[in-house]
Amino acid sequence: MTYHSKKAIVSILTSLLVFLYLFIDIQGAGSAGVESLPQLWGVFFLKWIVIEVLAKMVILIVFNILNRLATREAEPSFADERDRMIELKAVRNFCFMFSFGFFVAMGALAIHQPLSVMFNTLAIDFFLSGLVLNLSYIFYYQRGF
Amino acid sequence: MKKNLVKNNIRQLRFMKHEMTQQQLADRVGVTRQTIVAIEKEKYSPSLELAFLIAQVFELPLEEIFSFHPQGTDSSQATSLEEEGK
Numbered sequence: 199m200t201y202h203s204k205k206a207i208v209s210i211l212t213s214l215l216v217f218l219y220l221f222i223d224i225q226g227a228g229s230a231g232v233e234s235l236p237q238l239w240g241v242f243f244l245k246w247i248v249i250e251v252l253a254k255m256v257i258l259i260v261f262n263i264l265n266r267l268a269t270r271e272a273e274p275s276f277a278d279e280r281d282r283m284i285e286l287k288a289v290r291n292f293c294f295m296f297s298f299g300f301f302v303a304m305g306a307l308a309i310h311q312p313l314s315v316m317f318n319t320l321a322i323d324f325f326l327s328g329l330v331l332n333l334s335y336i337f338y339y340q341r342g343f
Numbered sequence: 344m345k346k347n348l349v350k351n352n353i354r355q356l357r358f359m360k361h362e363m364t365q366q367q368l369a370d371r372v373g374v375t376r377q378t379i380v381a382i383e384k385e386k387y388s389p390s391l392e393l394a395f396l397i398a399q400v401f402e403l404p405l406e407e408i409f410s411f412h413p414q415g416t417d418s419s420q421a422t423s424l425e426e427e428g429k
Contacts, residue, residue, distance in 0.1 A: 200377050278374035279390050280381060339377075342347065342386025 199340070201265065201273055202281070206335040208261045209254065213332075216250050217325045224321075227314070239317040246324075287343070288334035295330040299323020347385040351409045354383050356401050372396040 220242060227238045262273050277285070303319040357363040365379045372379075372393060381387035382397075389397070398405045 202377070274375045274377065276375070278378050279393060280374070280378045280387055342381055342384070 201271075202284075203336045203339045204265065205258065205261065206332040206339075208257060210329060210332045212253050212257045213250065213325065213328050216246065216253050217321075220246050220249070221321060221325075235313050235317070239321075242317075242321070243324075246321075283343075284335060284338040287338055288331050291334045292327050292331040296323060296327040299326065347388060348412050348414065349388040349409055350385060350412055351382065353379070353397065353408065356403070356408065360401060368397070368400060371400050 224238065224242045227235065227242075266272060274281070299319065300323065303316045303323060306315045306319055307313075353368075357365070357368060365383070366376045369376045369379045373396070374393065378387065378389075382389050394405055394409055398408055401408060
């Protein structure tokens with residue numbers, strides 16, 4: 199398995215852990231009043247972004263060290279034409295998934311669903327979009343194109 | 344797995360060129376070793392620019408390194424197509 203595929207797997211696991219930790223925590227907010235609900239979700243999304251970035255930085259540093267020890271090969275220092283092409287395709291898939299989830303979330307509002315349904319859908323969509331991004335990396339690096 | 348239509352003989356050429364390693368070839372053409380691995384396994388068709396750079400390293404014309412095999416043609420048909428082109 200290539201460095202990029204292993205990195206994507208580590209990234210998926212990190213995202214999953216961070217998302218589950220924060221998402222389970224916010225589920226108790228269902229009983230909160232309509233006024234405080236958007237504020238709670240705002241804090242959730244900001245906390246999520248900060249914790250995810252920090253967790254990924256730390257875990258990827260640890261991953262790079264372990265990978266170098268295991269394979270005796272340094273991580274690629276630059277992105278060549280194939281890496282850029284794969285990145286473009288993966289980001290395209292991410293955008294498709296994100297747009298789809300966004301419209302589903304807006305659809306929930308349009309059919310008079312509670313505000314929490316829209317926020318839950320958006321949160322799950324963020325997570326699934328990240329998942330699609332990393333799975334696309336694995337798919338294109340392993341299968342080729 | 345998706346079938347790649349561009350075949351190549353980079354692996355043999357590397358061995359004939361003083362047993363050049365994938366890393367050495369990658370350094371000379373400015374890509375990562377993983378990309379050379381993918382090209383050799385025919386999982387990736389290089390850009391025209393990269394194909395020319397590889398041809399330059401082996402000091403051979405492009406068609407002696409890469410060959411195009413349209414779907415439904417076997418290797419002998421592909422060879423005859425190349426000869427017709429000449």
